[in-house]
Amino acid sequence: MTLAFLDEVDAARLPAVADAGRRVEAAAFDLVVDRFGVWRHNSLLWAGCAEPADGLRLLAAKLRERLLAASIPFAETPRFVPHITLVRKARLLHGEVEMPAPEPLAWPCSSFALTHSRPAANGRREYGIVESFPLSEPSAKRR
Secondary structure, eight states: OOSSOOOSOOGGGHHHHHHHHHTOOOBOEEEEEOEEEEEGGGTEEEEEOSSOOHHHHHHHHHHHHHHHHTTOOOOOOSSOOOEEEEESSOOOOSSOOOOOOOOOEEEEEOEEEEEEEEEOTTSSEEEEEEEEEEOBOOGGGOO
16 A cells, blocks of 8 residues: 655665655554455556554654655645555446455554565566565553
8 A cells, every 4th residue: 555655766865765764653553455446547446445544544644744854755645545456457347337345354564665666577567665664563562
């Protein structure tokens, strides 16, 4: 799930991006993935959350604060719609598509990562993790 989309980042700025990630202080949380969706404007089939976890919203907000403080630009979106892309360039039916509700999946989130995307030889994109950042244990579990 994308917390902040940075688009193209000059290699010289990557240490500052990673430092912003290291400075985020947020607790681990569980995310419940319990719905499918379709975005016709970009032919995308996705899975997401009917009610995104407060921990996810807080994590995204804290990361964005750190990026702003480091003067690292990111794409501003009118609202945060956390989702997992399942199919890009999906050949969708015309008209309404009724999506079945998936079996809810509880996804424990104990870290987040800085990832990169590069063009691959096959014309698609290649994704990789640059650095991973741990989240702290929720306060209720620390006792």
